[in-house]
Amino acid sequence: MLAAMPDSAPSPLSAGGTSPRDGGDACPGTLRLHRADDGALARVRIPGGVLSADRADALLAVAGRFGDGELHLTSRGNVQLRGLDAECGGGPAELLGAAGLLPSAAHERARNIVASPLAGLDGSPPVGGWLSELDSLVCGSAAAAALSGRFLFALDSGRGDVDALGADVTLIAEGGDCLLRVGAADEVFRLPSADGPRGALLAAELFLRAARDSGAWRVKDLPDDVRTALVRAVGATAGPVVHRPRPRTAKAPAPGPVTAPDSSTPATTATTVTAISVGVPLGRLVPAQWRLLTETARRYGNELRLTPWRGIVIPGPFGPPGPSTQSAQSTQPAQSGQSGQSGRAAEALDALAAAGLITGPDSPWTGVGACIGHPGCAKSLSDVRAEAGAAVGPVGRLPVYWSGCERRCGHPHGEWIDVVVTPEGHRISHVRGEHRDPRTVVRNDPAALASAVSGARA
DSSP states (O other): OGGGSOSSOOOSSOTTOOOTTGGGOOOOOSSSOEEETTEEEEEEOOGGGEEEHHHHHHHHHHHHHHSOSOEEEOTTSOEEEEEEOTTOTTHHHHHHHHTTSOSOGGGTTTOOEEEOTTTTTSSSOOOHHHHHHHHHHHHHOTGGGGSOTTOOEEEEOSSSTTGGGOOSEEEEEETTEEEEEETTOSEEEEEEGGGHHHHHHHHHHHHHHHTTTTOOSSGGGSOHHHHHHHHHHHHHHSOOEEEOOOOSOOOOOOSEEEEEEOTTOTTSOOEEEEEEEEEOGGGEEOHHHHHHHHHHHHHTTSEEEEOTTSEEEEEEEEESOOSSOOOTTOSSOOOTTTOSOOHHHHHHHHHHHHTTOBOSTTOTTTTEEEOOOTTTOTTOSSOHHHHHHHHOOSOOSSOEEEESSTTOTTOOSSEEEEEEEETTEEEEEEEETTEEOOOEEEOSOHHHHHHHHHHHHO
């Protein structure tokens, strides 16, 4: 069991050495920027997507002082700043470090942690303790500094939402224990909850040792026999094996109020609005929208949670539900006089809707995503964001993601409609995990393209 293990596995690298993969890991950070067609790009890791209002202010300040002022949410709950001056030097990192957003320069690209955004808000257990401890352990591990910017940890509250994202190491809450998953393996290992973060770090360090010869970036990139040996090695230090297939569909929080049982009245089925959830069209936030979100967070729980689905959850409390509409995320059945939004939640959501954010399931932008496209990316064959906007129509059953090239940067997981620009036209296919249905190609006909996408999502 983990209680008998050393605090961390030995580093596979000599002190001060460099990973043989360093030359090829092009994932940007705040210390190493990526040159794009619209200027330099910085990716700021936000472990678990959790931001205080003050740190959100710091991000906006960096975007305004050094970049184009906008903030872009990523599929890992991080923030990208675009349009940075190539001569900005260490200015962004200095401001971010002063705000506590860069606790370890050596680990800044290794702090890739997603967490269930509704943990502790919808009746599921909180994972904030895991998040703080794992982030601290990663930053304190010499070995973890060699993790690539693509390696991903996930902390799942038991909802299965981030467990479905295909992380390299996943912790899943289950009662007083946790389950540890390595890659996409169906077998997980049961650990005491308190041992979870240390078990996750050890699994990552064992991965680095396993990847030494192949140079793999992620668990899925390891040769089959090496990956099997890695899972076996993790299991040798962990608890009992449990068969738990990984969920195939990652379900985003529904926009609107989030409710949970009211702990102040345990003898009743009363609920309270614990948070509000909003979607961000194409993950792009202009300064006024970011300020409004930050001000709303400061007024209530002083926290924002950026989600892997390019949305934001603002914890409350917002008070008991009002008599209007039933929350889509309630954990209890509606009761007379107890369903719907609280007055404060409704007021906040109305203001956010007026600012152009997605606050309900009927928004035509629900489920629509796209890469940055042209002109921001030189590899993109088209301005896919403009095309996605032109094709927006009735809300579809399935999400759709538009990509300007075959790389499909930031694409979702699970089941979705894939639209990729190719020299022959827009290729549309239905993705189910690793499976892809026959493809349709639409050539130079915006109306036909919008109709084909709408039909595929239905």
